[in-house]
Amino acid sequence: MEFFEYYLKQEISTLILLVAVFLSRKIVSKLVKRYATASQIIEKRTNLVIKYINILITILASITLILIWGVQTKDIFITISSITTVIGVAMFAQWSILSNITSGIILFFSFPFKIGDSILIHDKDFPEEGEIEDIGAFHVTLKSNTGEFVIYPNNLFFQKGISIIKKPTINNNEFTD
Structure with missing residues (x-):
């Protein structure tokens, strides 16, 4: 029982974060679908963009959750820089994949x-x-x-x-x- 009392602030913050993530995913999904409907963009492309945005929201929420529970900022930056370095080296070899995904998102919103x-x-x-x-x-x-x-x-x-x-x-x- 002491655990719950000692970490009450973190527990409440985590709950608020989870609600915020849920609501932001719903709101973003509705906004993108409304934009796609007005622009006559097909549902398959719309769902793909929503998926990319949800991944970004999840990454940001994960970082926020780590900060809420008191992981040292310098440890986070070391971990993120290490992961980014590994991904960067891997993506350098596969730059065209990242380029095509980015271009696909730009094509979705600019739809020439x-x-x-x-x-x-x-x-x-x-x-x-x-x-x-x-x-x-x-x-x-x-x-x-x-x-x-x-x-x-x-x-x-x-x-x-x-x-x-x-x-x-x-x-x-x-x-x-």
Whole structure:
């Protein structure tokens, strides 16, 4: 019983943090879904962005929880810097994965094109024209005029010029909890 009395402040803070995390996840989810509905973005992309934001909220909550329970700040920074170094070295070898995920999130919020748009990719060596079939976390799938599927990494859409030839006529998406 002494444990509960001695750590009452930390227990209450932890409870408040857990409620805040739960509420922030719900609120962010609703805001992103409202934004996606207004922008006519497909549910699959919306859920992916919500997943990324929830991971960020969880990481921030974990760090806050560690601070609430009194772990020394210098110990946290040493641990985080060690983990960041290992992840940084691993990501340096896999920089394109991180680049494609980041590009996918930017494409979600800036959405210069949507599924169903016909686009022309201005690549001097391999120009490609086709209709966007899917926009994923790592790549965009095009269906060319000859019927073949061409996969482009998301980060190339920020390196190449893109012309939108035609927009889709109707694209209604309903989002529910």
